[in-house]
Amino acid sequence: MSSISCNLSPLLFDEALALILENDFALALIDVQMPGMDGFETVELMRMDERSRGIAVIFISAIYRDEYHQIKGIEAGAVDFITKPIVPQILHGKVQTFIDLYSYRASLEEEVERRTKAEIAIQEQYQEIEVHAHELEAANDELQEACAKLQELDRMKDSLLSTVSHELRTPLTSIKSFAEILRDYGPDEEEGKEFLSIINDESDRLTRLINDFLDLAKIESGHAEWEIAPVQMPEVIRTSVQATEALVDKMGLSVYVDLEPGLPCVTGDSDRFIQVLTNLISNAAKFTPEGGRISVKVRTVEKSESNGSGGMVRVDVSDTGIGISKSNLEVVFEKFAQVGDTLTAKPQGTGLGLPICKEIVEHYGGRIWVESEVGRGSTFSFVIPTSQQTSLAGCSG
Ligand code: ADP
Numbered sequence: 001m002s003s004i005s006c007n008l009s010p011l012l013f014d015e016a017l018a019l020i021l022e023n024d025f026a027l028a029l030i031d032v033q034m035p036g037m038d039g040f041e042t043v044e045l046m047r048m049d050e051r052s053r054g055i056a057v058i059f060i061s062a063i064y065r066d067e068y069h070q071i072k073g074i075e076a077g078a079v080d081f082i083t084k085p086i087v088p089q090i091l092h093g094k095v096q097t098f099i100d101l102y103s104y105r106a107s108l109e110e111e112v113e114r115r116t117k118a119e120i121a122i123q124e125q126y127q128e129i130e131v132h133a134h135e136l137e138a139a140n141d142e143l144q145e146a147c148a149k150l151q152e153l154d155r156m157k158d159s160l161l162s163t164v165s166h167e168l169r170t171p172l173t174s175i176k177s178f179a180e181i182l183r184d185y186g187p188d189e190e191e192g193k194e195f196l197s198i199i200n201d202e203s204d205r206l207t208r209l210i211n212d213f214l215d216l217a218k219i220e221s222g223h224a225e226w227e228i229a230p231v232q233m234p235e236v237i238r239t240s241v242q243a244t245e246a247l248v249d250k251m252g253l254s255v256y257v258d259l260e261p262g263l264p265c266v267t268g269d270s271d272r273f274i275q276v277l278t279n280l281i282s283n284a285a286k287f288t289p290e291g292g293r294i295s296v297k298v299r300t301v302e303k304s305e306s307n308g309s310g311g312m313v314r315v316d317v318s319d320t321g322i323g324i325s326k327s328n329l330e331v332v333f334e335k336f337a338q339v340g341d342t343l344t345a346k347p348q349g350t351g352l353g354l355p356i357c358k359e360i361v362e363h364y365g366g367r368i369w370v371e372s373e374v375g376r377g378s379t380f381s382f383v384i385p386t387s388q389q390t391s392l393a394g395c396s397g
Helices: 013-022 039-048 067-075 088-185 189-220 233-243 245-250 270-286 339-343 353-363
Strands: 027-031 056-061 080-083 229-231 254-259 266-268 293-302 312-319 367-373 377-385
Touching: 027 039, 027 088, 039 056, 039 067, 056 067, 056 088, 067 080, 080 088, 088 189, 189 353, 229 233, 229 270, 233 245, 233 254, 233 270, 233 293, 233 312, 245 270, 266 270, 266 377, 270 293, 270 312, 270 353, 270 377, 353 367, 353 377
Parallel strands: 027 056, 056 080, 254 293
Antiparallel strands: 229 266, 293 312, 312 377, 367 377
C-alpha cells in the first residue's frame, strides 16, 4: 500500500471523476445536489467502473433531509447520509473510520497476495522435489540393475575362472603324469615314444586353449582389432582348405568345395574369416568318421543392390559325421561346450572355437547357426553382408 492522503476540499464533478480514474479512494463525500449530474447518478456511474466501484460513499445534502432521500441514498450504495449543517468533528471521525478500514483492507489484501505467492512458490518447490524424487528413484533403479548385472558378471567371472583352471589342469595333469612315468620307470623305446607323443599333443592343446582363451577375452573386452575391407570369400575358402588339409587327410576324409560363380566381396577381415572357416572345417574333420565327406558351399542369398549393399553371402560347411543332438545345438556356441566329448574318452579341442566364430561373424553383421542330425552329420552355416565397395564385375578372386 502506498501512502494514504485525505482531501476534504470540495471538487467539481469533472475534477473528481479525473481523480477517481487515476487514484484509489477510501471514501467519497458526494453532494446530492450538484449542477448537471446529481449525487445519485454519480454513484450509479461510479458503480459501473472497476476502479471506483468499491469506493465507500457518504452523501451530503442541505436540501434533501427527508427520510425518502436518505433511504434512496442508502439504496444507491452509500454508507451514510449526512445533512447540513455539518459538524466537522463528526464528519472527521467518520472519514477517519473509513480511512482506517481502507488501509486495514489494503494491508489484508497485501497479506493475502504475499501468502498466495508463498503458496505458489511452495507448490513449485514441491513439484521440483517430486521431479527430483522421481529422478532419484529412476537412478536408484538403474543402480540396482547395474549392481545386479555386476554381481551376475562377478558370478560368471568366478565360474569362468574355475572352468578355465579345470580346462588347463586336464592337459597339465596328463603332461606331468607321463613325464613322471618317463622319469621314474624308464619305459621301453616304443612306449617312451608314445608317452612323448601324448605329452606333445597335450602341450599343443594347452597352447591352443591359452591362445583361444586370450583371443576370446580380447574380443569380449572390446580390445580386438577388427579390420574392415572387401574380402574375397573364395580366397578365404582356398586358404582354409589348405590349412586343414593335413588333418582331413589324417582322418581319411575328402573335402568338396562348391562356389557360386561371380560371388560379391563381403565386408570384414580375411584372417578372421579364415579363422572361422578353419575352425568349422577342423571340427567337421574331428567329428566325422573315416571315409566321410566334408563339403563347403558358398552362394549369395540376398541379391545386392547395384551399389553392392543389402546382399548376403552364405557359407555352409557340411559333414557326414556323428552329428549333434537337438538339445546341444545352441549349447555348442557357448564357451567350453564340448558336447561331443561324451562320445570320446577325453576332450579333443578347447570348446572355444565356435564361441570365437560366433563373435567374429556377428561383429561383421552376420549370423551363424547349425543344423544337425545325430548319426547323419552337421551343417554349420553363416551369412555375412556383402561389401558396398564391390564392383559390378564381382569379387570372385
Ligand atoms: P572344440 O572343437 O575345440 O571342442 P568348438 O567350440 O569348436 O570347440 O566346438 C564345441 C563342440 O561342439 C565340440 O567339442 C563338439 O562337441 C561340437 N561340435 C562342433 N562341430 C561339430 C561337428 N561338425 N560335428 C559334431 N559336433 C561338433
